[in-house]
Amino acid sequence: MNRFSNIMILSMTCDVAIVGGGPAGSTIGALLRKYAPHLRVTIVEREAFPRDHVGESHLPAISDILDEMGVWDKVEAADFPIKIGGTYRWGRTDELWDFEFIPGQTFENKPRPEKFEGQRKQTAFQVDRSIYDTILLDHAESLGCTVLQEMKVRKVIVDGDRIQGLELVDGSGANRVEEGEILTSKYYIDGSGESGLLRRALGVEITAPTALRNIAVWDYWQDAEWAVTIGNGGTRIQVLSLGWGWLWFIPITPTRTSIGLVMPAQYLKNSGHTAEQLYTKAIQTEPLVSQLVKSARREGDLQATKDWNFLSDRLVGENWFLAGDSCGFADPILSAGMTLAHTSGKKIAYTIAELERGEHSPVWLRKQYEDGHRAQIKHHMQFADYWYSANGRFTDLQEYCSEIAKSAGLELDAQAAFRWLATGGFATEAPGFARALSYRVGGIKFITKLFSGEGAEWVAARTNRFKLNLQGATEELYPLYKDGRIEPVQSFQRGDKTLPIVFVYWLIYNGLQRESDADTLMRMWMEVARGNRMFASAKEAYSAIIEGLEGMIAEGWIIADVNPGRPFLPIETPEESGAMHPNRDNVPIQVPLASNG
Secondary structure (H helix, E strand, C coil), rough: CCCCCCCCCCEEEEEEEEECCCCCCCHHHHHHHHHHHCCCCECCCCCCCCCCCCCCCCCHHHHHHHHCCCHHHHHHCCCCEEEEEEEECCCCCCCEEEEECCCCHCCCCCCCCCCCCCHHHEEEEEEEEEHHHHHHHHHHHHCEEEEECCCEEEEEECCCCCEEEEEEEEECCCCCCCCCCECCCCCCCCEEHHHHHHHHHHHEEEECCCCEEEEEEEEEEECCCCCCCEEEEEEEEEEEEECCEEEEECCCCEEEEEEEEEHHHHHHHHHHCCCHHHHHHHHHHHHHHHHHHHCCCCCCCEEEEECCEEEECCCCCEEEEECCCCECCHHHHEEEEEEEHHHHHHHHHHHHHHHHHCCCHHHHHHHHHHHHHHHHHHHHHHHHHHHHHHCCCCCCCCHHHHHHHHHHCCCCCCHHHHHHCCCCCCCECCCCCCCCCCCCCHHHHHHHHHHHHCCCCCHHHCCCCEECCCCCCCCEEEEEEEEEEEEEEEEEEECCCCEECCCCCCCHHHHHHHCEHHHHHEEEEEEHHHHCCCCCCCHHHHHHHHHHHHHHHHHHEEEEEECCCCCCCCCCCCCCCCCEECCCCCCCCCCCCCHHH
């Protein structure tokens, strides 16, 4: 991109003004040009791309959005490592374990670049943000967005809860705007990251609903070895717990690797060491990482940020939306940041397109984005709280972990933890399927066993009579974001829990209207699933139904008990759960960590 393009065609009036050219802003711009091409979109970015940025690890949900934006082929052509999953040293053991989106042994070794089909629909990317963000911003411009780099917003002009305009100042030296010139728009988007430029100008408060107060420091390395190479360009990120923090190891190009250290801010303050000293010490004393960088070269620009979880009190107003990190920030332990950025961008683009069509209530559209995305951020925070508080390897941070658990009201036995993690998340994270943060129900049960040392039982396996429980629930419309439209579907709301009647939940809900016996229900559900071709196989259908049942029981939508004399549903409860299992890479270094003393 020529960052001085649009100099001659700059209009100081547009329909959608986006502050920030990162993934959230580019997603909004690209999808608006696709679904509402009559809208004039201007993206104002204070920096000149390319530029480095932390947050390099994707989840598979992003791949779907990249394809919808029409930018998948461009991202794939950049030859970023394919993320198959992650390898962890976390919990109660020194042993490594894996979480895989697709089993590594089944990943086909295909030439790249590949199309977005088959196995690639189940994987993700690990990206160099200097390259990735530029690809996305260039793509948004190619679709018709006006992109202004090195253009700063000097002042946000606010009147009550409305933004009246953005006073711009040119940081490029090209004199593209007159001093004090104002950009006005119908809609304004804050995609400025944690700084929350528009959010702060509007006086929107933020809260920190967790005791997590971490700091991250990182640098980039050239020619580090990969811990594992799977097929053509596939690998896993490494998340390795220390006694006093944890390291990430993320290859982001064939030759460049991001290595970061996360630790409590208070630990850094009390340690008597600099961030540079602790970063060096962490890498030297972590046996796997020290081996991988033995012949590598560090770029030598240590960067830092505070990873203090926060959530904005509001995400939408009369003519504005918050997107990406301006909405809130969840700890990077679960690679949530980029997914939340792209997801918020998609929802905002859909919402504005529907506001323009005028077919749904504007109040309802705005409320669905605010309530839904705030709940998604909170659920990611909830998972992070559990990960930290249940990590027995944090030998120096037990008090910190206890504080996190106490602030979250979290009990750490497996069954209680499973119910807690299910709350507000399983039904809506991937509407219609029981999963959260790419983890299926079986994966959550594996994690609770790994962290607590005891298994979380399958309630659906020890009961055989299921009754729908809608007591105290109200019927509401739930937004289904698909193909550029927001489709209102039936749902039930009770407290902070939502049950959308779509896909698996539609199947289960309709069956429970007529029957309560587990065996009869399962036969009925499988027949309907086959007839509607809802799943690729009978095995996939059965697993999805069982997980849907378990999620609905955990969230209180089903009351389950035992009818003597009737059969129970067969449910396998293996020691490992599908995509989650002990590491099998035969990594040569598998020794306890050195003391941090």
